[in-house]
Amino acid sequence: MSAVPADLAAGELRDAIVARSLSARAAVDAAFVAADAVRADRDGLNLILSSDRADARRQAGDADDRATEASPPPLLGVPVVVKDNIATTTLTTSCGSRILEGYVSPYDATAVERLRAAGAVVVAKSNMDEFAMGSSTENSAFGPARNPVAPDYVPGGSSGGSAGCVAAGIVRIALGSETGGSVRQPAAFCGVVGVKPTYGRVSRYGLVAFASSLDQIGVFGRNVDDAALALEVIAGADPRDSTAAERLVPSYRQAARGALTGIVVGRPKEYFPEDLDPRIGALCDAAIDHLRELGAEVRDVSLPHSDLAVPTYYILAPAEASSNLARFDGARYGLRIEGDGLRGMYEATRSRGFGREVTRRILLGTYVLSAGYYDAYYRKAQQVRALIRRDFTNVFAQGVHLLFTPTTPTTAFKLGAKSDPYDMYLSDIFTCTANLAGLPAMSLPIGRAGGLPVGGQFLAAHFDERQMFVAAFALERALGAGAHR
Amino acid sequence: MTPTLAGRYEMVVGLEVHVQLNTRTKAFCGCSTNFGAPPNANTCPVCLALPGALPVLNAHATELAVRAALALGCTVHTTSVFARKNYFYPDLPKGYQISQFDKPVATGGRVRIGTRADGSPIEIGVTRLHMEEDAGKSIHDRFAGVTAVDLNRAGVPLIEIVSEPDMRSAEEAGAYLRALRQILDYVRVSDLSMEEGSLRVDANVSARLRGEMALGTKTEIKNLNSFSFVERALDAEFARQCAVLERGGVVEQQTMLWDAGAGVVRPARTKEGSHDYRYFPEPDLPPLVLDREVIDAIERALPELPDARRARYRKLYSDLTDYDVGVLTAGVGLGDYFEHVARAHGDAKTAANWILGEVLAVLKTTGQTIDHFTVRPADLAALLDLVRDGTISRTAAKQVFGTMVKTGDPPASIAEREGLFKVTDDASLSTWIDEVCAEHPNEAERFRAGERRLQGVIVGYVMKKSGGRADPARLNQLLAGRTGGGT
Numbered sequence: 001m002s003a004v005p006a007d008l009a010a011g012e013l014r015d016a017i018v019a020r021s022l023s024a025r026a027a028v029d030a031a032f033v034a035a036d037a038v039r040a041d042r043d044g045l046n047l048i049l050s051s052d053r054a055d056a057r058r059q060a061g062d063a064d065d066r067a068t069e070a071s072p073p074p075l076l077g078v079p080v081v082v083k084d085n086i087a088t089t090t091l092t093t094s095c096g097s098r099i100l101e102g103y104v105s106p107y108d109a110t111a112v113e114r115l116r117a118a119g120a121v122v123v124a125k126s127n128m129d130e131f132a133m134g135s136s137t138e139n140s141a142f143g144p145a146r147n148p149v150a151p152d153y154v155p156g157g158s159s160g161g162s163a164g165c166v167a168a169g170i171v172r173i174a175l176g177s178e179t180g181g182s183v184r185q186p187a188a189f190c191g192v193v194g195v196k197p198t199y200g201r202v203s204r205y206g207l208v209a210f211a212s213s214l215d216q217i218g219v220f221g222r223n224v225d226d227a228a229l230a231l232e233v234i235a236g237a238d239p240r241d242s243t244a245a246e247r248l249v250p251s252y253r254q255a256a257r258g259a260l261t262g263i264v265v266g267r268p269k270e271y272f273p274e275d276l277d278p279r280i281g282a283l284c285d286a287a288i289d290h291l292r293e294l295g296a297e298v299r300d301v302s303l304p305h306s307d308l309a310v311p312t313y314y315i316l317a318p319a320e321a322s323s324n325l326a327r328f329d330g331a332r333y334g335l336r337i338e339g340d341g342l343r344g345m346y347e348a349t350r351s352r353g354f355g356r357e358v359t360r361r362i363l364l365g366t367y368v369l370s371a372g373y374y375d376a377y378y379r380k381a382q383q384v385r386a387l388i389r390r391d392f393t394n395v396f397a398q399g400v401h402l403l404f405t406p407t408t409p410t411t412a413f414k415l416g417a418k419s420d421p422y423d424m425y426l427s428d429i430f431t432c433t434a435n436l437a438g439l440p441a442m443s444l445p446i447g448r449a450g451g452l453p454v455g456g457q458f459l460a461a462h463f464d465e466r467q468m469f470v471a472a473f474a475l476e477r478a479l480g481a482g483a484h485r
Numbered sequence: 486m487t488p489t490l491a492g493r494y495e496m497v498v499g500l501e502v503h504v505q506l507n508t509r510t511k512a513f514c515g516c517s518t519n520f521g522a523p524p525n526a527n528t529c530p531v532c533l534a535l536p537g538a539l540p541v542l543n544a545h546a547t548e549l550a551v552r553a554a555l556a557l558g559c560t561v562h563t564t565s566v567f568a569r570k571n572y573f574y575p576d577l578p579k580g581y582q583i584s585q586f587d588k589p590v591a592t593g594g595r596v597r598i599g600t601r602a603d604g605s606p607i608e609i610g611v612t613r614l615h616m617e618e619d620a621g622k623s624i625h626d627r628f629a630g631v632t633a634v635d636l637n638r639a640g641v642p643l644i645e646i647v648s649e650p651d652m653r654s655a656e657e658a659g660a661y662l663r664a665l666r667q668i669l670d671y672v673r674v675s676d677l678s679m680e681e682g683s684l685r686v687d688a689n690v691s692a693r694l695r696g697e698m699a700l701g702t703k704t705e706i707k708n709l710n711s712f713s714f715v716e717r718a719l720d721a722e723f724a725r726q727c728a729v730l731e732r733g734g735v736v737e738q739q740t741m742l743w744d745a746g747a748g749v750v751r752p753a754r755t756k757e758g759s760h761d762y763r764y765f766p767e768p769d770l771p772p773l774v775l776d777r778e779v780i781d782a783i784e785r786a787l788p789e790l791p792d793a794r795r796a797r798y799r800k801l802y803s804d805l806t807d808y809d810v811g812v813l814t815a816g817v818g819l820g821d822y823f824e825h826v827a828r829a830h831g832d833a834k835t836a837a838n839w840i841l842g843e844v845l846a847v848l849k850t851t852g853q854t855i856d857h858f859t860v861r862p863a864d865l866a867a868l869l870d871l872v873r874d875g876t877i878s879r880t881a882a883k884q885v886f887g888t889m890v891k892t893g894d895p896p897a898s899i900a901e902r903e904g905l906f907k908v909t910d911d912a913s914l915s916t917w918i919d920e921v922c923a924e925h926p927n928e929a930e931r932f933r934a935g936e937r938r939l940q941g942v943i944v945g946y947v948m949k950k951s952g953g954r955a956d957p958a959r960l961n962q963l964l965a966g967r968t969g970g971g972t
Contacts, residue, residue: 087537206537212768326580369763
């Protein structure tokens with residue numbers, strides 16, 4: 001068996017392992033070699049919070065044993081990285097938080113269970129903004145992560161560690177999670193593919209809750225096929241998650257054979273504001289030209305309530321978070337700091353266990369749910385959420401199949417550049433709408449500006465990920481190497 | 486309290502009753518609901534609130550909640566919504582309780598607690614019935630200096646039944662609770678054991694001057710471990726409030742705890758009223774949607790309820806007294822047992838007498854429940870058959886019944902084994918008569934001389950000698966033939 005070629009896609013790697021021209025052990029070793037080479041550890045890019053080489057090699061050995069099975073599974077021997085807020089029985093599940101430092105889950109998340117059943121080897125848990133609250137992975141209690149493309153820049157967030165691990169060539173596939181753009185925005189910043197499926201497409205069982213009505217596990221891939229393969233494996237109904245949809249999962253990889261002829265792509269004007277970085281605007285225009293050439297009809301559309309998305313999001317998400325994070329009370333697991341009586345213990349544990357951004361959002365969320373404020377904030381935000389959702393369903397009802405937009409208003413920014421929380425919140429302005437509306441959306445690289453990656457975003461109707469993949473495969477082919485130049 | 490005070494003020498009571506549904510598993514996970522397991526044995530990631538775990542609603546709990554709601558005459562809603570009730574406490578692992586708030590599964594029922602002189606029913610309104618999960622148990626007195634938490638009960642399904650403030654006395658509150666428990670017993674949704682905590686009562690009580698329309702400030706009484714405590718606590722709290730009002734004071738809205746030992750209510754240390762629970766719809770559970778057909782099917786499958794059963798008994802078994810009917814219908818199991826015996830034996834009055842006498846006495850002394858009683862109804866009916874057809878005497882029957890309670894054996898085989906069949910043959914009876922006459926020559930001589938009232942005395946002697954086996958009817962015939970001048 002030979003060394004692992006660096007440019008092997010996840011599916012190709014699996015086929016090579018099944019053909020026994022490569023071993024899973026070699027694939028896992030290569031991941032660790034790559035991680036060392038790019039300095040993914042705490043003193044370097046700080047992409048990885050925990051990993052266990054010996055355990056990964058053991059898993060790889062099991063995968064090699066399965067290579068001779070009658071029908072070997074679709075990710076056999078493929079190394080993957082999992083965001084640290086998704087429960088795994090190996091490695092930590094700390095959510096980038098002091099309050100869960102060193103916590104090991106007694107169970108695997110459904111998505112992880114499915115990855116493992118498909119033969120994947122979990123090699124690392126990735127760095128993230130604490131409890132997924134942030135857009136730069138600077139809010140990690142274990143130090144900020146850096147962008148492998150340009151280490152002075154943030155990788156985006158909150159799933160910055162997972163995006164970085166894929167961008168750095170450590171793995172082809174990584175799991176992330178989204179509440180308001182936390183997969184697509186770092187995918188755009190790092191120049192990889194990031195998919196946020198329809199709310200309900202992937203089980204949330206084992207995803208540590210931030211805002212339950214918005215949270216969804218998403219996937220990163222080095223290319224569209226990696227992401228399609230990963231999503232195929234983890235998607236589908238789950239009896240342990242009442243919000244996971246009972247719907248058949250089509251083959252997303254087969255979308256590579258689909259054509260764009262007759263497909264209507266909407267260009268929502270609200271996503272192309274005057275102050276958009278002109279380089280990003282130009283790359284989007286170029287991508288749209290490609291879509292036209294591929295046979296798509298491009299139509300200008302409007303989503304009039306788009307400007308309300310960020311404030312709506314920052315009421316609803318903190319409200320749910322204030323309740324979801326109540327379980328971190330020092331009573332049963334995680335950090336516990338004794339104080340004066342029960343209340344003192346709660347205060348000491350939570351004050352020291354949570355970072356500033358998490359504390360800010362718990363306070364915000366508690367406020368908007370309080371008696372006397374509920375109607376003005378929470379209820380009103382739910383009403384606006386319904387309007388935002390209706391904007392999209394109206395457009396999709398008018399014969400539009402997909403929307404195309406920039407993923408972010410800017411490229412990656414430098415570490416420490418955004419000190420004002422609201423300024424940071426605005427980097428999710430084009431992404432958080434899909435979470436509020438529950439729609440599938442993905443980001444893929446469409447070029448570079450000033451050496452930094454730029455992402456283009458597709459959005460589709462509920463549960464129509466397949467249509468999104470058809471366009472992404474076609475655009476990726478049309479852009480070729482240009483997507484990364 | 487002086488009678489004048491009691492007369493000037495009126496008590497207004499509303500009750501909140503928590504009932505544990507008798508499902509096999511918890512409301513939102515697959516853990517067992519068994520009572521008495523070792524601490525924290527019945528737990529899993531979901532009910533421990535481990536990071537990432539999610540609730541999944543137990544369909545059986547929903548069915549039981551709907552059944553209870555329909556039995557209480559509530560309107561069951563096709564869409565209801567679970568909500569989070571947020572507060573911090575160590576026995577509440579998630580930091581919130583999954584409950585229902587502004588869209589409960591059922592509203593608007595009623596419970597009949599009696600009849601007015603004019604025959605119209607006295608009814609207490611049921612405001613709402615909603616589903617929720619139980620919390621765990623904090624144990625403060627087991628380990629020195631620390632509190633232990635047992636989460637076996639965390640996530641056990643409950644319904645909360647909230648009454649209208651329709652009760653005007655402690656007696657009415659007691660009557661409501663007994664009627665409510667009876668209905669819930671009939672539809673078999675809960676074990677309804679106050680000792681094991683599967684039935685819990687909180688009482689809201691206020692006082693107002695008679696004739697006043699507006700409600701006074703209420704207090705909530707907790708820690709009520711029996712119905713009689715509810716009644717005593719209400720009287721005590723009402724007296725306290727009257728005294729406060731009489732002094733010109735103001736009743737403070739607060740939570741009171743009943744101290745059964747001292748027979749008084751005391752203010753709880755924490756002020757429940759100051760909580761802001763920040764309710765919001767539970768995003769982990771979709772709205773609970775029930776098909777109207779499913780609700781209707783549950784309604785059609787409802788068993789006969791207490792009022793209907795009492796009416797049927799009065800009509801069907803006209804020789805039973807109101808008291809008999811009341812006792813027989815107090816619990817669903819006893820009525821079922823009675824009906825089975827009455828049907829198999831044919832004579833309802835005899836069946837009722839036995840059940841109200843012998844059976845209840847045995848249940849009381851042995852602590853058995855009628856549902857697990859060793860004497861099966863068919864066997865009791867067979868025993869009554871043996872008495873009616875003269876195979877054994879009434880005295881012997883009681884002896885046979887005693888053995889049935891111990892062994893569960895059928896009565897005929899016990900009677901045979903213990904030699905208790907009635908003796909009817911003239912030869913045996915005559916021998917006993919002769920022996921008795923020899924032993925009591927004076928009475929025998931007077932009887933033969935025509936003193937017929939002595940016949941009963943002689944029968945008694947023979948019965949005693951025969952160990953209750955002699956057939957008294959035949960005995961009397963034989964003796965009648967022996968008396969002199971006896972025509």
